[in-house]
Amino acid sequence: MTTTCPTPIRERAQKSLPVPALVVMACTGFIVIMTETLPAGLLPQLAAGLDISEGGAGQLVSAYAIGTVLAAIPAITLTRGTRRKPLLLVGLLGFLVANTVTAVSPSFAVVLAARFVGGAFSGLLWGMLAGYARRIAAPEHAGRALAIAMTGTPVALAIGTPLGSWLGSVVGWRWSFAAMSLLSVIVMIFAKFLVPDAPGQSAQTHAPLTRVLRLPGVATILAVVFIWMLAHNLLYTYIAPYLHQMHLALRPDIALLVFGVAALGGIWITGVFIDRVLRMLTLASVAMFIVAGAFLAAAQQSTVLALLGIVLWGLAFGGSATQLQTAMGKAAGENADAANAMLTTFFNLAIFAGGAAGAVVVNGVGAPILPAAMIALALMALVTVGFGRRAAFPAGS
Structure with missing residues (x-):
């Protein structure tokens, strides 16, 4: 992948905020936080479904966090020069795979591995979303653009996680993770058409x-x-x-x-x-x-x-x-x-x-x-x- 776009991103930035693209980024953050916190609201169901203790089910949260800690810096270091939009789509694809495997796997070990992979893609997305959101907005609106892109976190904490927990208690925890997979597909489609591309970091400035x-x-x-x-x-x-x-x-x-x-x-x-x-x-x-x-x-x-x-x-x-x-x-x-x-x-x-x-x-x-x-x-x-x-x-x- 090259590090340049057909048109410099700052030339395309308008005085008004690129709100549709920023909403897509907010939805991406929503997916990241929902995937991270969902097991906390489903511990009894996960424990029963995977035949483990609730303490063991709690390790699904830890595995995700470990994946984020270990992957964030290496992932961003290796992808500095990569164009941002393909990287965003790859990150969302990672969540689609991780949540789908979690939804269908009968094995605790496989679910634990899928959670670790999800955490790794979380490190990738969190490392690049902030700079991406600021980059597609006019310089004088960069902070406001980032604020819009970050709304997915409080929305996930306030509404998403309780809703996912309720869904899991009604129809089973696997459907909660399946719903996250479906949401990943929807956000990928909107990202494809609504989010402008942006160049990665020039190799000379690394x-x-x-x-x-x-x-x-x-x-x-x-x-x-x-x-x-x-x-x-x-x-x-x-x-x-x-x-x-x-x-x-x-x-x-x-x-x-x-x-x-x-x-x-x-x-x-x-x-x-x-x-x-x-x-x-x-x-x-x-x-x-x-x-x-x-x-x-x-x-x-x-x-x-x-x-x-x-x-x-x-x-x-x-x-x-x-x-x-x-x-x-x-x-x-x-x-x-x-x-x-x-x-x-x-x-x-x-x-x-x-x-x-x-x-x-x-x-x-x-x-x-x-x-x-x-x-x-x-x-x-x-x-x-x-x-x-x-x-x-x-x-x-």
């Missing part, structure tokens, strides 16, 4: 990963990614024991629905302001995590306080990926795809760390302490963003 890591601001942004997402995943992963041990009259599925809807509001706010005040927007989002943690820490037997905390938490989280990927794109320049692959890796490492550390906390001192940990980590992230005023989150951006 920098070794060690040099990309040393670019001003990149290491700082990665530190913020890990600390901030660890603050999020500590509580998000263990929201059910938190609600139970705080004696709150709030079901986990309702809490996650409120969180997801609030996250949609957060990504809308981010889309409005990100091209003008990236630094202030990021500082405000991290600070809101601290306020949300305070409400959640004080919510003992108070459903109202808990809901306020969850709403603020969702608003703060909704635009976080867009803010961090935009900052990374600005800091890394031509090497944004490689840098975003690092971002994806650190994001998934935070998911791992949140699950492991949260288990220790929940089984030790108890889930009610999780909001305090969330506050402490968010404070660290806020300070790190503050010190990144020169390159990572520059003043005036």
Whole structure:
């Protein structure tokens, strides 16, 4: 594949946003997140269908995350020069295969392997989607384009995963994964006709990963990614024991629905302001995590306080990926795809760390302490963003 397009992408970029193409990218993100989180809502059905324990079924989530962590950086490094549209179609094809194998296989080992492959294609797509979305929009709308392309994540968390879990409980878990395969085919068709192509990175601008890591601001942004997402995943992963041990009259599925809807509001706010005040927007989002943690820490037997905390938490989280990927794109320049692959890796490492550390906390001192940990980590992230005023989150951006 060549690294050039018939017409330079910037010449084709219009003042108005390429909304249909960005919606297709949002649907791609929806597929990625749905595929990742679906087993969490289907553990009893998966355990019964594959003749394993629920703990064993939970490893289907871990296998996906491991695939993402191991594949993101190598996949993006190997495909830097590849044109973006064929790469997008290959990534969607990977999800079609992984979900289809999951839907039809009677063997836990084969399903586990399919989940690992799905995670690997997740690393590929997350590593290239952010740069692709920014590349097909006019420069002055790049941040807003990324915000639209990232809406698939909160929609999947708020609506997709609960819907997939309900479908699996009604007609069987295999049909949930079959539905994801069908959705992959539909999105591939729309991507073929609605998404413009874009060139890969010119070979002359390829920098070794060690040099990309040393670019001003990149290491700082990665530190913020890990600390901030660890603050999020500590509580998000263990929201059910938190609600139970705080004696709150709030079901986990309702809490996650409120969180997801609030996250949609957060990504809308981010889309409005990100091209003008990236630094202030990021500082405000991290600070809101601290306020949300305070409400959640004080919510003992108070459903109202808990809901306020969850709403603020969702608003703060909704635009976080867009803010961090935009900052990374600005800091890394031509090497944004490689840098975003690092971002994806650190994001998934935070998911791992949140699950492991949260288990220790929940089984030790108890889930009610999780909001305090969330506050402490968010404070660290806020300070790190503050010190990144020169390159990572520059003043005036």
